[in-house]
Amino acid sequence: xxxxxxxxxxxxxxxxxxxxxxxxxxxxxxxxxxxxxxxxxxxxxxxxxxxxxxxxxxxxxxxxxxxxxxxxxxxxxxxxxxxxxxxxxxxxxxxxxxxxxxxxxxxxxxxxxxxxxxxxxxxxxxxxxxxxxxxxxxxxxxxxxxxxxxxxxxxxxxxxxxxxxxxxxxxxxxxxxxxxxxxxxxxxxxxxxxxxxxxxxxxxxxxxxxxxxxxxxxxxxxxxxxxxxxxxxxxxxxxxxxxxxxxxxxxxxxxxxxxxxxxxxxxxxxxxxxxxxxxxxxxxxx
Numbered sequence: 001x002x003x004x005x006x007x008x009x010x011x012x013x014x015x016x017x018x019x020x021x022x023x024x025x026x027x028x029x030x031x032x033x034x035x036x037x038x039x040x041x042x043x044x045x046x047x048x049x050x051x052x053x054x055x056x057x058x059x060x061x062x063x064x065x066x067x068x069x070x071x072x073x074x075x076x077x078x079x080x081x082x083x084x085x086x087x088x089x090x091x092x093x094x095x096x097x098x099x100x101x102x103x104x105x106x107x108x109x110x111x112x113x114x115x116x117x118x119x120x121x122x123x124x125x126x127x128x129x130x131x132x133x134x135x136x137x138x139x140x141x142x143x144x145x146x147x148x149x150x151x152x153x154x155x156x157x158x159x160x161x162x163x164x165x166x167x168x169x170x171x172x173x174x175x176x177x178x179x180x181x182x183x184x185x186x187x188x189x190x191x192x193x194x195x196x197x198x199x200x201x202x203x204x205x206x207x208x209x210x211x212x213x214x215x216x217x218x219x220x221x222x223x224x225x226x227x228x229x230x231x232x233x234x235x236x237x238x239x240x241x242x243x244x245x246x247x248x249x250x251x252x253x254x255x256x257x258x259x260x261x262x263x264x265x266x267x268x269x270x271x272x273x274x275x276x277x278x279x280x281x282x283x284x285x286x
Contacts (some may be wrong), residue, residue, distance in 0.1 A: 001022060001023045001024060001063045001064070002023055002025045002026070002027065002050075002060070002061055002062050002063050003019050003022075003023045003025075003026050003027065003062065003064050003065070003066060004026075004055075004058070004062040004064075004066065005026060005027070005028055005066045005068070006029070006065070006066065006067045006068065006069055006077060006240055007066070007067065007068030007069045007093075008029075008031070008032040008035045009068065010068045010073065010093070011066060011068035011069075011138040012028075012032060012035060012039065012068075013037060013039060013041075013042065013043060013247050014068070014247050014249055014250060015039075015066045015068055015091070015143035015198045015253060016028075016042060016045060017042070017045065017246055017247070017250045017253075018250045018253030018254050018256075018257055019066060019091075019253075019257055020045050020048055021254060022214060022257060022258070022261060023048070023063070023064075024048070024266045025048055025049075025050045026045070026048050026050070027047055027049075027050050027051075027052055027058050027061075027062060028049055028050070028051055028052070029051075029053075029055075030051045030052065030053045033051060036049070041245055041246050047282070050158040055081075059081060060119050062088070063088070063089070064088065064090070064091060064261070065081065065083070065088065065089070065090050065091070066091040067090065067091070067093065068093045069093075070098075070157055070163060070164065071093075071095055071096070071097050071109075071163065071164025071169070072092070072097065072098040072102075072157075072162075072163050072164055074092065074096070074097055074106065075095075075097055075102060075105060075109070078106065078109065078110070079109070080091065083113070083115055084113075085257065088116070089114065089116045089117065089118070089260070089261070090110070090115060090116065090117040090118070091117075091120065091257065091260070092106075092117055092118070092119050092120070093116055093119070093120050094119050094120055094121055094173050094174065094177075095164050095169050095170065095173040095177050095278075096119060096271075096275065097164065098162065098163055098164035098169065099162075099169070099282075100162070100275050100276075100278050100282065101279075103275045103278075104272070107177065107271050107272060107275065110212065113130050113191075114195040114240070117258070118260040120253070120256065121173075121174060121177040121178075122174070122249065122252045122253065122256055123175075123177065123178050123236060124177070124178060124181065124245040125173050125252050125255045126236065126237070126238075126252065127254055128223060128230060128231045128236075128238075131177060132182075132223065132225065132230065132232060133182065134276070135225055135230075136182065136203075136205075136207055137205070137207075138205045138206060138207065139206050140203070140207045140208070140225065140226055141207070141208045141209075141210070141225070141226055141227075142207070142208065142209045142210065142224070142225050143209075143210045143212065143222075143223070143224040144175060144209070144210070144211050144213075144222075144223050145173070145210070145212045145213075145219070145220065145221070145222040145223075145224075146171070146211075146212070146213045146214075146221050146222075147213075147214050147215075147216050147218055147220040147221075148171055148213075148214070148215050148216070148219065148235075149215075149216065149217060149218055149219045150195075150215050151280050152214065158170050159194065159195075159215070161194055165216070166194045166195070166215075167192065167193065167194060167195055167196055167197040167213055167215055168192050168281070168282065171213060171215070172197045172211070172213050173278065173281075174214070174236070175211055176215055176274075176277065176278050176281060177274065179201055179209060179211075180273075180274050180277050180278075182203070182209070183203050183204070184201035184202065184203045184207070184209045185201070185203070185277065186201060186202040186203070186204075187199065187200075187201055187280065187281060187284050188200045188201065188202055190281060190284045192281075192282065193215060194215075195215040195216070196213065196214050196215070197211060198210075198211060198212055198213070199211045199281065219234045219235055219237075220233075220234065221234065221235050221236050226228065237249055237252070
């Protein structure tokens with residue numbers, strides 16, 4: 001099995017170590033060469049790398065494709081690949097596209113072309129999510145508090161709402177996915193700005209889920225269930241992100257990749273419903 005990675009950021013320091021376990025060769029654009037060798041923790045994977053300067057010449061040798069590029073560019077990239085072989089699988093990054101409307105267009109295109117795919121919503125593979133899922137019964141109250149420290153030196157697309165950034169589309173989309181999966185589908189209150197998202201959801205068992213998200217000057221991630229703290233950490237992954245070491249999210253990516261390679265059935269309808277739920281949250285203000 002061979003993989004192709006498109007993206008020189010998280011594609012390199014996240015997906016490359018994650019996918020290396022499952023493939024013989026990893027194809028990378030020769031333009032990424034300098035960034036690859038600048039990261040010392042990646043050098044041990046260099047024996048698996050095949051560099052290319054013309055994607056058309058190597059695409060038929062690829063079994064699965066990882067796209068970790070800007071959300072607004074994702075649809076254009078998918079169409080440009082012109083994937084046809086049945087064994088191709090697309091690993092796509094969240095938030096699917098830069099807004100719900102364009103995200104639905106991607107899902108419809110993949111369905112029409114019968115392309116198998118998955119999206120990198122990683123929270124469902126974390127231990128706290130599994131614990132929370134077990135604890136939810138009736139008349140419970142959950143509060144998820146997540147503060148993200150803004151990188152003042154890197155004012156990039158991740159903070160620009162129209163490009164798929166901001167509190168909801170880049171960060172909050174992770175929470176929207178688990179809220180959807182946990183079936184907290186009744187939205188009771190909602191406030192969204194570029195740097196803030198606060199919402200209240202109910203499920204059909206009268207459980208309450210409250211979200212308090214903020215892009216600010218500190219990092220914090222806390223989950224409280226029925227007034228008891230379940231998680232109290234600096235981020236959802238409960239590990240320090242260090243650019244000089246293998247990214248701690250790699251172990252989670254491996255679980256995600258393994259699951260989707262063993263069960264590569266496309267879930268078009270489920271993602272349709274999820275995107276409609278996301279759209280509902282964006283349009284609902286109280």
